[in-house]
Amino acid sequence: MLGLGKKDLSLLILVAVLTMLAPFLLNPFPTDSGLAQFNAGYPDLMQRFVIFGIFAIGFNILFGLTGYLSFGHAAFLGVGSYAAVWMFKLLSMNVVPAIILSVIIAGVFALAIGYISLRRSGIYFSILTLAFAQMSFALAYSVLTPITNGETGLQIALDDPRILGVSQTEDGSIPVTHFFGIEMRATEVLRLGGWEFQFSAGYYLCALVMLVAFYLAIRIFRSPFGMMLRAVKSNQQRLYYTGLNARPYTLAAFVISGMYAGLAGGLLASMDPLAGAERMQWTASGEVVLMTILGGAGTLIGPVLGAGFIKYFENIFSKLNDNVLHGWFAFLPDGLEDFVVTIVHPFVGKGWHLTLGLMFMAVVIFLPGGLVEGGQRIARLFRRRKASDEHRAAQETPAE
Amino acid sequence: MDAIILQTLNGLDKGSAYALIALGLTLIFGTLGVVNFAHGALFMIGAFCAVTLQRILGASFTTIDETRTDFLGNPMQVETPYVHAWFGPETGASIIEWSVPLAILFSIPVMLLIGLVMERGLIKHFYKRPHADQILVTFGLAIVLQEIIKYFYGANPIPTPAPDALTGSYDFGLLLGMDPNVIIYPYWRLVYFAFAALVIGGVFAFLQFTTFGMVVRAGMADRETVGLLGINIDKRFTIMFGLAAAVAGLAGVMYAPINSPNYHMGMDFLVLSFVVVVVGGMGSLPGAVLAGFLLGILESFASMTQVINLIPGINQIIIYVVAIIVLLARPRGLMGRRGVMEE
Numbered sequence: 180m181l182g183l184g185k186k187d188l189s190l191l192i193l194v195a196v197l198t199m200l201a202p203f204l205l206n207p208f209p210t211d212s213g214l215a216q217f218n219a220g221y222p223d224l225m226q227r228f229v230i231f232g233i234f235a236i237g238f239n240i241l242f243g244l245t246g247y248l249s250f251g252h253a254a255f256l257g258v259g260s261y262a263a264v265w266m267f268k269l270l271s272m273n274v275v276p277a278i279i280l281s282v283i284i285a286g287v288f289a290l291a292i293g294y295i296s297l298r299r300s301g302i303y304f305s306i307l308t309l310a311f312a313q314m315s316f317a318l319a320y321s322v323l324t325p326i327t328n329g330e331t332g333l334q335i336a337l338d339d340p341r342i343l344g345v346s347q348t349e350d351g352s353i354p355v356t357h358f359f360g361i362e363m364r365a366t367e368v369l370r371l372g373g374w375e376f377q378f379s380a381g382y383y384l385c386a387l388v389m390l391v392a393f394y395l396a397i398r399i400f401r402s403p404f405g406m407m408l409r410a411v412k413s414n415q416q417r418l419y420y421t422g423l424n425a426r427p428y429t430l431a432a433f434v435i436s437g438m439y440a441g442l443a444g445g446l447l448a449s450m451d452p453l454a455g456a457e458r459m460q461w462t463a464s465g466e467v468v469l470m471t472i473l474g475g476a477g478t479l480i481g482p483v484l485g486a487g488f489i490k491y492f493e494n495i496f497s498k499l500n501d502n503v504l505h506g507w508f509a510f511l512p513d514g515l516e517d518f519v520v521t522i523v524h525p526f527v528g529k530g531w532h533l534t535l536g537l538m539f540m541a542v543v544i545f546l547p548g549g550l551v552e553g554g555q556r557i558a559r560l561f562r563r564r565k566a567s568d569e570h571r572a573a574q575e576t577p578a579e
Numbered sequence: 580m581d582a583i584i585l586q587t588l589n590g591l592d593k594g595s596a597y598a599l600i601a602l603g604l605t606l607i608f609g610t611l612g613v614v615n616f617a618h619g620a621l622f623m624i625g626a627f628c629a630v631t632l633q634r635i636l637g638a639s640f641t642t643i644d645e646t647r648t649d650f651l652g653n654p655m656q657v658e659t660p661y662v663h664a665w666f667g668p669e670t671g672a673s674i675i676e677w678s679v680p681l682a683i684l685f686s687i688p689v690m691l692l693i694g695l696v697m698e699r700g701l702i703k704h705f706y707k708r709p710h711a712d713q714i715l716v717t718f719g720l721a722i723v724l725q726e727i728i729k730y731f732y733g734a735n736p737i738p739t740p741a742p743d744a745l746t747g748s749y750d751f752g753l754l755l756g757m758d759p760n761v762i763i764y765p766y767w768r769l770v771y772f773a774f775a776a777l778v779i780g781g782v783f784a785f786l787q788f789t790t791f792g793m794v795v796r797a798g799m800a801d802r803e804t805v806g807l808l809g810i811n812i813d814k815r816f817t818i819m820f821g822l823a824a825a826v827a828g829l830a831g832v833m834y835a836p837i838n839s840p841n842y843h844m845g846m847d848f849l850v851l852s853f854v855v856v857v858v859g860g861m862g863s864l865p866g867a868v869l870a871g872f873l874l875g876i877l878e879s880f881a882s883m884t885q886v887i888n889l890i891p892g893i894n895q896i897i898i899y900v901v902a903i904i905v906l907l908a909r910p911r912g913l914m915g916r917r918g919v920m921e922e
Contacts, residue, residue, distance in 0.1 A: 246709075246711065248711045248714065248715075295903065295907065298907060299906060299907075299910060301710055302614055302710050302714070302861075303857065303906055303910065305711075305714065306853055306854065306857050306902070306906070307902075307903065307906055309850060309853070310854060310899040310902050310903055311899070311903070313850060313899055314895075314896045314899040314900070317892070317895035317896050317899075318892055318895065318896060320895070321891075321892045321895050322891045322892030322895075323892075461850060462846070465718065468715070468718075472715055525730050529729075530726060530729075530730055532722060532725075532726045533722075533723060533726035533727065533730065535722065536719050536720070536721075536722030536723035536725075536726060537719075537723055539715075539718075539719040539722070540701075540716055540719035540720060540723065543712060543715045543716040543719060544701075544704065544716060547712065
């Protein structure tokens with residue numbers, strides 16, 4: 180079905196089910212319980228999960244398949260955001276044209292940067308993309324202020340033309356983004372006992388877009404084109420010797436992954452119509468690298484996992500403070516409790532980046548395949564134990 | 580004319596910092612073949628060595644002075660730094676004042692140690708991994724170091740003043756026979772430049788005129804052969820890593836009075852320093868130094884008002900533009916050897 184193998188199809192269905200049921204799955208604790216702070220089922224965070232999932236899927240098409248490590252991918256995300264907000268300002272508050280334009284603009288931008296950057300490989304490629312991204316960032320902050328609105332960031336205003344829509348609503352406020360009339364911020368709340376589940380229209384739009392993006396990524400991974408990209412990664416020299424030019428393939432991969440980033444940027448702007456230059460800074464590019472590596476570069480599900488993981492902990496870990504910690508370790512004797520809290524304190528709250536950095540280092544050192552490889556290793560461990568049991572059973576039978 | 584001299588001088592201090600960091604990066608890349616994204620963090624730790632020493636020297640104890648009272652009528656509490664008590668108030672005050680130059684002595688062993696631990700504990704395991712892995716793990720390390728500093732020193736910049744004797748400015752115009760107050764240049768920046776020149780000269784002399792340096796240079800040219808001659812080249816390269824860390828640290832220590840240290844200053848410098856290394860040529864020490872000064876001066880020229888009026892925004896992007904042009908036109912950089920990381 181859909182041109183996918185059995186395994187891929189079940190993966191896609193699994194991801195689809197998980198994203199559709201996310202408002203339930205991410206809210207396992209009743210709202211008034213002490214564990215409610217671990218709930219991630221609120222629209223803002225869930226949107227971030229899937230949007231950064233798209234960003235990471237796109238980055239993985241470039242890095243995971245071709246091995247080209249781009250350190251400037253956030254530039255495309257930023258460009259996409261700007262394009263989308265301009266669409267909201269000029270055309271209408273419908274998200275569809277905004278998202279389409281952001282993908283196209285990011286694609287063009289990626290074509291230009293990729294055409295130049297891909298003349299080099301290895302570390303030079305990383306530095307070229309980094310240089311381009313920093314350049315875009317610096318320009319967005321300074322000279323391009325008429326387009327980007329500099330430090331303040333680009334926002335929609337009451338006096339924007341919006342040819343196909345209205346400049347302002349009847350009561351004189353700024354209109355909100357919508358998908359053919361469905362407002363993006365519309366949220367249905369379902370209360371079941373102590374639980375509260377939120378279903379946001381914006382989240383479901385993002386989730387559907389992500390499923391499409393994920394599906395396309397699977398198709399790319401399994402296509403002859405994806406095979407070529409893998410060949411670039413494993414041995415570019417050999418590719419040249421067989422008479423193939425790798426450049427068009429890598430450029431195509433670069434543009435595709437740039438368009439994914441633009442799509443993510445457009446969705447970010449659709450959920451919250453503003454765009455700032457800091458989205459293009461190289462720390463933002465570093466973040467998507469972290470997500471992809473942490474989840475597992477070159478795997479299908481890895482980047483999505485990594486994006487969800489980082490965004491979850493960014494939101495939840497950074498909220499933990501000493502009071503919460505004292506609550507947790509209250510069962511310990513007093514002195515020990517204070518000691519444990521002191522030990523844990525630097526790693527949570529504002530120090531959560533420290534945990535992230537350590538985790539990232541550990542993954543690069545011990546698990547180059549990321550969380551996916553970790554999962555596979557555990558699975559293999561169990562399977563081997565089971566297999567060896569069966570093996571022993573098989574050996575014993577003839578002896579009887 | 581005066582504007583040109585002024586901009587050249589202005590470019591020198593930033594250029595010195597670029598040159599020092601790029602020198603360390605190149606030392607590491609040339610010897611161990613490792614791309615160190617944590618080098619900016621080492622620069623930052625150097626700057627915080629200055630902060631730390633300032634705090635240590637400023638450590639004080641509280642005594643109660645019965646003869647005076649504070650505004651509530653209680654006996655006055657007087658804070659006396661230990662150094663005042665030990666060396667007398669005047670010597671003590673000047674010791675605290677000179678804490679940044681003193682931090683040079685303090686930082687060298689600290690940075691050497693950090694460098695050695697980093698190499699033995701982490702980088703060693705990444706020699707044979709792809710460059711992408713090296714970039715990633717050192718990038719992670721940079722985040723960790725940065726966050727540790729942030730945890731202990733907070734997120735705000737910490738002012739670390741230079742000694743009073745060196746805080747004034749020098750009127751260069753008078754020296755060159757121009758009108759006074761045309762070219763005013765702070766003393767500390769001159770000191771920084773002189774210091775950078777000294778360190779760079781020291782590193783080159785060390786490599787050029789000592790047996791150790793000779794072996795290291797031989798190892799950079801052909802590691803395997805040197806190893807086959809029965810020389811433990813790994814050990815020497817480890818020491819070079821420590822040295823590179825110390826150079827970055829020294830650059831940071833002396834930079835503290837120019838820019839109050841904050842935890843992300845390293846990252847800001849790192850990106851530019853990488854560009855500098857690439858422009859100079861991967862693995863070429865003179866190239867790194869040359870490109871550092873060149874780009875520093877170029878940057879300050881680009882921030883002249885006349886230039887900005889001509890090409891708006893050029894001051895923000897000039898370094899990247901130069902890097903892109905160099906990478907595309909001459910990938911081995913200004914002084915890179917043919918065939919080193921050229922593809």
